[in-house]
Amino acid sequence: MARAKTGFPFASIEQINNSQLRANLKSATSAIREKRAKVVGEKQDWEELRRKGERIKNEVLASLDEYLLELEESVTKVGGVVHWAADSSEANRIILSLIQEHGESEVIKVKSLTTDELHLNEYLANHGISAVETDLAELIVQLAHDKPSHILVPAIHKSRSEIKELFENTISKGKVLGDGPAELAEASRLYLREKFLSAKVAVSGVNFAVAETGTVCIVESEGNGRMCLTLPKVLISVMGIEKVLPKLDDLAVFLELLPRSSTGERMNPYTSTWTGVHTGDGPEEFHLVILDNRRSHVLADPVGRQALRCIRCSACLNVCPVYERSGGHAYGSVYPGPIGAILSPQLFATEASLSLPWASTLCGACYEVCPVRIDIPRVLVHLREKVISEGYKSKSEEVSFGVIALILRSGRRFELIQRVATQIRRPLNRVLLTVSLPGALGKWRAARQVPEIPDETFRMWWRANRSDNGS
Amino acid sequence: MTRTVSLFVSCFNDMMFPKTARAAVEVLNKLNVKVEFPDEQTCCGQIHFNTGYASMAVPLVKHFVESFSDSNEVVALSASCTAMIREHYLELASRTHDDELISGTEELVPKVFEFSEYLTEVLGVTDVGASYPHKVSYHPTCHSLRSLHIYHSAIALLGAVKGLELVDLPYAEQCCGFGGTFSVKNSAMSTAMLADKTANILNARVETVVAVDNSCLMHISGALRRNGTGISVMHLAEVLAQGMDGGEG
Numbered sequence: 001m002a003r004a005k006t007g008f009p010f011a012s013i014e015q016i017n018n019s020q021l022r023a024n025l026k027s028a029t030s031a032i033r034e035k036r037a038k039v040v041g042e043k044q045d046w047e048e049l050r051r052k053g054e055r056i057k058n059e060v061l062a063s064l065d066e067y068l069l070e071l072e073e074s075v076t077k078v079g080g081v082v083h084w085a086a087d088s089s090e091a092n093r094i095i096l097s098l099i100q101e102h103g104e105s106e107v108i109k110v111k112s113l114t115t116d117e118l119h120l121n122e123y124l125a126n127h128g129i130s131a132v133e134t135d136l137a138e139l140i141v142q143l144a145h146d147k148p149s150h151i152l153v154p155a156i157h158k159s160r161s162e163i164k165e166l167f168e169n170t171i172s173k174g175k176v177l178g179d180g181p182a183e184l185a186e187a188s189r190l191y192l193r194e195k196f197l198s199a200k201v202a203v204s205g206v207n208f209a210v211a212e213t214g215t216v217c218i219v220e221s222e223g224n225g226r227m228c229l230t231l232p233k234v235l236i237s238v239m240g241i242e243k244v245l246p247k248l249d250d251l252a253v254f255l256e257l258l259p260r261s262s263t264g265e266r267m268n269p270y271t272s273t274w275t276g277v278h279t280g281d282g283p284e285e286f287h288l289v290i291l292d293n294r295r296s297h298v299l300a301d302p303v304g305r306q307a308l309r310c311i312r313c314s315a316c317l318n319v320c321p322v323y324e325r326s327g328g329h330a331y332g333s334v335y336p337g338p339i340g341a342i343l344s345p346q347l348f349a350t351e352a353s354l355s356l357p358w359a360s361t362l363c364g365a366c367y368e369v370c371p372v373r374i375d376i377p378r379v380l381v382h383l384r385e386k387v388i389s390e391g392y393k394s395k396s397e398e399v400s401f402g403v404i405a406l407i408l409r410s411g412r413r414f415e416l417i418q419r420v421a422t423q424i425r426r427p428l429n430r431v432l433l434t435v436s437l438p439g440a441l442g443k444w445r446a447a448r449q450v451p452e453i454p455d456e457t458f459r460m461w462w463r464a465n466r467s468d469n470g471s
Numbered sequence: 472m473t474r475t476v477s478l479f480v481s482c483f484n485d486m487m488f489p490k491t492a493r494a495a496v497e498v499l500n501k502l503n504v505k506v507e508f509p510d511e512q513t514c515c516g517q518i519h520f521n522t523g524y525a526s527m528a529v530p531l532v533k534h535f536v537e538s539f540s541d542s543n544e545v546v547a548l549s550a551s552c553t554a555m556i557r558e559h560y561l562e563l564a565s566r567t568h569d570d571e572l573i574s575g576t577e578e579l580v581p582k583v584f585e586f587s588e589y590l591t592e593v594l595g596v597t598d599v600g601a602s603y604p605h606k607v608s609y610h611p612t613c614h615s616l617r618s619l620h621i622y623h624s625a626i627a628l629l630g631a632v633k634g635l636e637l638v639d640l641p642y643a644e645q646c647c648g649f650g651g652t653f654s655v656k657n658s659a660m661s662t663a664m665l666a667d668k669t670a671n672i673l674n675a676r677v678e679t680v681v682a683v684d685n686s687c688l689m690h691i692s693g694a695l696r697r698n699g700t701g702i703s704v705m706h707l708a709e710v711l712a713q714g715m716d717g718g719e720g
Contacts, residue, residue, distance in 0.1 A: 385525045414514075
């Protein structure tokens with residue numbers, strides 16, 4: 001099957017050519033990269049922490065069934081209700097019916113990544129329910145009818161003046177705003193306060209859920225999470241099955257790893273944990289929706305499963321030279337960047353997502369910063385092999401690689417080909433250097449002068465000068 | 472001569488950059504290391520493995536291990552090939568369930584070193600007596616920097632070259648955008664990355680860019696030449712062979 005023109009190479013071109021976007025992303029990602037490097041650098045035991053994080057997550061994945069049942073038991077014991085969702089449509093149905101039970105037509109949301117995966121907002125809208133995003137950047141994206149382009153900073157592709165204009169046309173209609181951060185934040189605050197105080201139902205994501213105690217944890221920077229998690233009567237939290245942790249103590253490791261990796265902060269500004277329901281304090285009803293959505297399928301792959309260790313810090317996005325130049329939209333998934341390139345093809349396996357394993361030079365910057373040591377380049381190569389073996393490949397490429405491999409399986413055959421190429425190097429060099437070439441090679445050469453084939457290979461030189469008794 | 476090493480030149484250098492391999496022979500000889508060239512050697516299999524044809528790389532792993540089975544130590548003239556061998560060979564060999572190949576691979580892999588790594592870590596040498604009175608930037612290629620962690624080796628070796636002025640390359644740690652078939656499959660992205668790398672090199676105002684991977688250097692040089700910058704590229708081995716007395720041998 002030939003590659004359809006829907007994958008990353010095509011989706012990224014518009015962004016690559018958008019110099020404003022590239023400048024926005026470059027300055028945003030380099031700033032956060034430097035912050036991260038600074039606070040990670042001051043942590044003497046960082047490598048040890050990474051290994052701890054990796055170990056805990058591996059332990060969870062190795063006994064996921066047990067930890068999830070333990071979590072269900074613990075949550076139930078403290079007054080929560082656990083719902084199991086095999087896929088996105090089941091999760092959406094569960095959430096919708098919970099909202100409908102309370103007769104609500106508007107809900108507030110915090111930490112929306114997993115619900116973005118479900119396309120929950122569209123689903124609810126189709127059933128007459130509006131979902132209001134309360135993370136500032138998510139709100140911006142929602143008001144602009146746009147899509148998030150970064151895990152942590154979903155509106156990273158938007159400039160302040162664009163946001164000012166957007167607010168003046170939506171939540172601050174009739175007002176004239178400045179484009180200073182404080183003024184823009186205040187505009188959103190005025191709008192959101194009203195929502196917080198009137199909403200009866202909140203929908204949240206989950207950063208961590210502790211099997212031992214049934215405690216759920218959300219880590220955020222704006223305080224909106226606190227509002228969503230405490231003010232409404234009903235709280236519905238949605239988590240992927242991989243978000244469970246064995247013990248409360250394990251949180252300590254991740255609360256060190258996460259803020260340093262994601263925002264470059266030593267400590268996270270607003271960390272909320274809650275354990276079930278308490279009369280007169282916080283929500284009266286707590287529902288935990290535990291989502292599979294092909295995660296168990298990812299778990300079955302011994303190499304690919306490490307992607308499930310991800311704690312959504314987005315450090316890999318911020319260091320990725322490809323992400324820096326493409327932005328998040330080109331990945332065509334709620335999970336962009338290097339982690340998206342290994343998660344999306346495994347979770348969604350859409351045709352466009354199958355091009356993502358090749359959307360990397362394997363430079364390894366992502367692996368170097370990953371707080372749970374996901375060897376992203378290794379998984380990318382593994383997925384390349386898997387995607388090809390499942391038939392998504394170019395026949396001509398496969399044949400060429402097969403022929404090259406056959407030549408390279410023998411020193412003699414390789415030498416023969418070298419001799420031929422060296423013999424005809426003059427016309428060959430002329431073709432490579434001057435004759436206009438079609439397709440990929442032509443495009444390649446437009447930006448790069450190809451090297452000339454020299455008149456003698458090393459092997460030939462060695463044979464002529466050194467082969468008698470070594471050198 | 473006290474030591475004997477087998478040179479793994481890599482298929483790419485053998486064909487396109489024989490001068491790098493000749494320079495490496497010269498430097499090693501100067502340091503009293505005898506060099507052998509097992510002529511069955513071809514390719515480490517990295518191109519196949521990285522592009523998604525791991526099963527085609529497996530026979531190349533076998534071929535490599537057999538070609539170097541008599542070697543005491545192997546010096547490779549490419550960091551990315553060295554990383555391929557170090558990180559993936561055992562896993563690929565294990566796919567064959569061929570015990571002889573697996574044990575041969577286990578035995579060989581720890582004996583394979585990248586050229587600059589071999590000089591500083593095995594021989595303990597930083598000053599090879601070279602002289603190159605020019606302004607130079609070092610581009611730490613991705614595999615040398617993040618897989619082999621040998622940035623310090625090249626920097627120490629370059630630091631000891633007489634007359635050489637080492638200039639910091641802005642955003643040096645960023646990939647040049649080559650990535651083998653990446654530069655064809657995602658050519659627009661590759662070109663954008665290369666353009667930034669080239670701009671950073673121009674900002675450094677150097678005469679020569681040095682690295683330990685000719686594949687990346689070919690990519691960078693392609694843009695430097697296409698744009699008529701007059702900036703040259705050199706493999707580290709070629710810099711270290713500059714101004715040495717005694718010539719080849």
